Amino acid sequence: MAGQKQEVFERDQTVGDALAKMTRAFAAEGIESAPRDARILLQGLLGIDGTALLTRPEQLLGDAAERVGDAMRRRLAHEPVSRILGVREFYGREFIVTPDVLDPRPDTETVVDVALEIVRANGLQSEALQIADIGTGSGILIATLLMELPHAHGVATDVSGAALAVAQKNAECLGVASRTSFIETRGLDGCAGPFDLIVSNPPYIAAGDILGLEPDVRDYDPQLALDGGADGLDVYREIAEIARNPQRTMRLVLEIGAGQASDVTDIFISAGWRPLKQRKDLGGHVRVVAMEIHP
Structure with a gap:
């Protein structure tokens, strides 16, 4: 047209x-x-x-x-509105969005909600928490959590240096860059830790399903941010192994794909994690799972 x-x-x-x-x-x-x-x-x-x-x-x-x-x-x-304008609102704040990062979805706000619930339920909101965001992309999760938890510090990792640059820019715009380290790595490789809270919205689309996605996603989101391997669960398996021998109690909040709750939970239980809670999105699908692991 x-x-x-x-x-x-x-x-x-x-x-x-x-x-x-x-x-x-x-x-x-x-x-x-x-x-x-x-x-x-x-x-x-x-x-x-x-x-x-x-x-x-x-x-x-x-x-x-x-x-x-x-x-x-x-x-x-079918280019998304946020990509045309270069910004996306998330948790009441405006974030820069470029072709190098996933276009944040409203459902991802549920990750923040659950993470904050866990922090407050354990009376940790005033503590100097160490938070890690694996596969940070535009940095929406780590920046939002640091805005909500002013005593916390964060580490944002991504395999894409271009994505990390966007995350750092967003953190600077929100005034939390001084409390954030940006590390180009896979998972938490090379990150000192220990961490009190880990969050992630990893790639969870099965490789064979990507071509069938809506064009707004398939044609504009980075393939790197979508492809979760043959069954969509590759990155969850990697994350589950991060804390086989934890130095202190860690909580973990993950976004997952529709229908993946049982498989993801099983992966983490097998690695020694204990399920904490699940949360559904507006469509009725379990979108977030939370776990914890103790020393």
């Missing part, structure tokens, strides 16, 4: 017209979130909030017309 006349916007077109045109085009392409996507794109591109968008529909696009047309073409190619 790129290049067709209906995707061209003029300087003297109104915001209201642009919103209606984008919504119709997205819906015709089968994008279920068409109204929301059109609204968020225009707000981001024009630098206005939702109230201004709805109460001043007569505002002209002006210099933003070309940017709006380009954004519309990109969304019609």
Whole structure:
């Protein structure tokens, strides 16, 4: 559809017209979130909030017309809104998103919720906790936890140096970089520890299932952040072996794929971990599992 006349916007077109045109085009392409996507794109591109968008529909696009047309073409190619704008909101804060990192999903906020519940249930929220984020990507987990736990320090690891650069930038923007170490490694190799809390949203898609993913994910998320091996469980097996001989009690909170709860739990039990809790996502699938291991 790129290049067709209906995707061209003029300087003297109104915001209201642009919103209606984008919504119709997205819906015709089968994008279920068409109204929301059109609204968020225009707000981001024009630098206005939702109230201004709805109460001043007569505002002209002006210099933003070309940017709006380009954004519309990109969304019609199923590029996610957050990638077009370069930012994603997570846990009430804004994070930079680039092609080098996974586009954060709302379900991943559940990892933060469960981690904080465990910390508070054990009376550790004021302690100088050591937190590790394995496969940090954009750094949403470690940065959010350090924002919520101001006495904690963190280590963020990733096999991608480009992803770590994004994570560090996000940490700097949020003011937690001074409490975070960024290490290009696999798992926690080369990280001193010990850690009180480990979090991770690892790759968990079975390699053979990647081609069947929605184009928003398949065509735009880094393959490295999706491919969990033949059965999607490779990285969980690696993480489970990290603390065979722990120096102190460690808690672990993991995001998992739909239907993986039993297999992931079995992997960790076999390595000496004890299940703590599970949490479902809005779709009713177990999305997060938590474990602990003692010395």
